Amino acid sequence: MPDSLRVSLQDQLDEITSNTRKLVQPERLAIGERSVEELFATGIEERILPVGALAPEFALKDSAGRLVRSADLLTLGPLVIKFFRGRWCPYCVTELEAWRDLYGQIRERGALLVAISPETQRQSDFAVQQHGIQFPLLHDAEAKLAEQFGLVYTLPEYFRQYLKSVLVNLPFLNGESSWRLPIPATYVLGRDGRVLFAEAHADFRVRPEPADVMAVL
Template identity: 30%
Template structure:
């Protein structure tokens, strides 16, 4: 699997490293330690045992468009394979740079294959609209109020109490962005699903500063589209 980025957009991991340098300098060592400790605890806990994995089926769900209209996941995805991206919200800088990278580097390659790309978060429709506007996104960005779909997939979590306290100090509370006014969020997750909703690739990131690289998603699609070997 190639880990090289394109000539135009660096790998997400490289963008994260660059962002973290400036962010740490901006918020100072005390607040940075809180987030570092949170990330360490998340990595240590690992992916939940009941989290979605290949072979599972994605349940049908009613989601909201940025305009507040109800839409089913099935009609959004259509008849072909799809890439589903679960992210925390437009308030999350790691989510924003990831979605922008997928817009620039992943979407064109998915369009060539007839594969849908859909991003899903628990935030309000206004938050989804902010994600679309900030990233100039051309793929569906939907709200999952109450994390109904994220719960069904076993990827619901929430910031630590200490991290939320720092959020407050920085003038932000995730509950103000979520459609159900809670602090619940999904682990950043990418799923590749077949035309029948079967998960063929699942990448759940407990550490929200890490994300699924474009090449990993394309490699999963290559395996999905590869013809089966004839039986001997």
């Protein structure tokens, strides 16, 4: 197995969590814990588009404004899809960088990769430039595509206020005021558009290991 697949993504994410718990006051940490527990309790993880389902087609713009169609990508090979919250989320950025480092191996296997968030094209372009992302970052306006995958929830008012307090202005970053986000999710689609791999977590601190995803390519 290549060295880059031996590195645990979850270990990197757990380090972010550990550092956060050292630096952030307990009462503020409790806000995040409450939001995760409440979201998990909704059963959202059980309602995501499952393995074997036919994935919805999409046509979304990348960071340069080019229209990217899933139908076109699937003519070239299997497709890995990453749904993420935004570049403001350190867990999402760490995950995107892990996939950036594996992108060459994905292409060697004849597959493609896109990452999708509600963020505007401008924000996606910032992420591409800052983190050296080589695969398309696509703008899913109002998280409408993510909703078709069963991934979308609306942030409660208390968490909106928390994000504002740490200068995360989602209406500005996403270009609209719904406060809707996808739970982070990873999908692999076969060339026929059917789901070969599906994993999503209500806890934004948990992501699948890239090695598990690559195993189905």
